[in-house]
Amino acid sequence: MPALPPNLPPVIASLMQHAGRLADELAAAPVLGLVPNPALLLDEPTRTRLLMHDPSLAPLLRPLLTAEDARAWHHPAPAQWQISLAAGQFASFAELAQTHPALARHLTKQGIHDPAAWSLPTTAATVLAVTSGIAGSPATPTAPQRFAPVHAPTLVAAPLLLIPDDNPILLALLQSRLLGAVQAYLPATSPAALIMQLPIPAATPAQYLALSDLAQQLGALACTRSDLEQAARTHIRKNLGPAGARLNRALWQWWELDFETFVEQVQVAFHGALPEPFHPEWRAWLAAQREAHQQHSTRLAILRRSLDQAVYRLYGVTAAQITEIETLTPFGVSVV
Numbered sequence: 001m002p003a004l005p006p007n008l009p010p011v012i013a014s015l016m017q018h019a020g021r022l023a024d025e026l027a028a029a030p031v032l033g034l035v036p037n038p039a040l041l042l043d044e045p046t047r048t049r050l051l052m053h054d055p056s057l058a059p060l061l062r063p064l065l066t067a068e069d070a071r072a073w074h075h076p077a078p079a080q081w082q083i084s085l086a087a088g089q090f091a092s093f094a095e096l097a098q099t100h101p102a103l104a105r106h107l108t109k110q111g112i113h114d115p116a117a118w119s120l121p122t123t124a125a126t127v128l129a130v131t132s133g134i135a136g137s138p139a140t141p142t143a144p145q146r147f148a149p150v151h152a153p154t155l156v157a158a159p160l161l162l163i164p165d166d167n168p169i170l171l172a173l174l175q176s177r178l179l180g181a182v183q184a185y186l187p188a189t190s191p192a193a194l195i196m197q198l199p200i201p202a203a204t205p206a207q208y209l210a211l212s213d214l215a216q217q218l219g220a221l222a223c224t225r226s227d228l229e230q231a232a233r234t235h236i237r238k239n240l241g242p243a244g245a246r247l248n249r250a251l252w253q254w255w256e257l258d259f260e261t262f263v264e265q266v267q268v269a270f271h272g273a274l275p276e277p278f279h280p281e282w283r284a285w286l287a288a289q290r291e292a293h294q295q296h297s298t299r300l301a302i303l304r305r306s307l308d309q310a311v312y313r314l315y316g317v318t319a320a321q322i323t324e325i326e327t328l329t330p331f332g333v334s335v336v
Contacts, residue, residue: 005187009328015178018315022195025200026165029192030196033065033157033159033161033162034158036082040118044079046081047061059153060103061082062084062153063154064080064082064157066080071148071222073215075135082155085118087120092115093113093115134147134148134174135150135160141328148171171215171219172211181325181328184328215307225300229255233252240270245269248265
């Protein structure tokens with residue numbers, strides 16, 4: 001094992017004494033997500049229009065998970081789509097146009113005719129080939145880690161990391177507060193190298209089964225909360241906004257708004273007041289949605305704490321070391 005830097009927090013140095021490393025447990029090394037080409041990104045309406053003209057394009061238009069969308073335990077559905085033509089898939093623009101005329105027309109509008117510009121680089125091949133894994137970003141001293149399962153056809157964008165393994169035990173360890181502290185303070189040459197260095201202790205099958213169960217519960221509940229968030233956004237947009245309207249940042253996070261602020265933000269986002277006669281109905285709706293969201297968040301926090309305690313026991317840390325870990329990761333209390 002390489003020598004550890006002398007200024008490493010004592011608890012991190014102690015954890016690194018475990019002989020096992022995550023590198024020993026992975027079938028394949030983590031890879032950096034692809035670097036997206038802005039000219040090849042699509043919003044939902046553009047993708048829908050292309051598919052109306054040519055349904056066979058579906059495998060070539062893949063959702064793209066970006067760092068802005070990444071969340072812990074469950075990544076919501078990406079809002080952007082990536083044109084995913086592999087390098088050398090079409091030898092000429094004429095060949096592409098003959099096979100997919102709608103896509104050729106779109107690329108022409110973007111001023112793209114060169115195969116080097118319309119196809120993803122050869123370095124993207126590894127990301128394109130992964131059918132399931134865990135994607136996210138490691139913790140830093142000021143921000144928590146954000147790892148969750150990802151499955152094809154979703155692509156992962158840099159600077160997110162893609163680990164070609166969707167084992168819930170791995171997710172439980174990566175998202176634990178203990179390994180969050182290690183991620184935040186252990187120096188590494190790259191995010192992939194950092195993940196490979198993470199210490200893994202010996203454990204019983206029962207311990208690993210418990211971690212797997214907790215991770216799956218957290219993932220399912222985070223998915224339920226995410227679905228609630230998105231359903232409420234759709235309800236607000238369709239019932240209060242004009243055609244084609246988008247939510248502003250405040251309405252996007254509607255659960256943080258009291259009713260008076262909600263009404264103000266409707267005016268700001270949609271340039272029209274919420275009529276007074278509809279206030280009671282919308283007040284009751286918002287209260288019910290916020291209560292459901294809070295219940296999910298409370299349950300997530302309880303499960304997260306249970307997982308952290310299970311990981312502490314797995315690594316055999318002392319009460320004093322737990323205090324040190326939680327001092328190093330103050331963000332861990334509320335992030336679920």
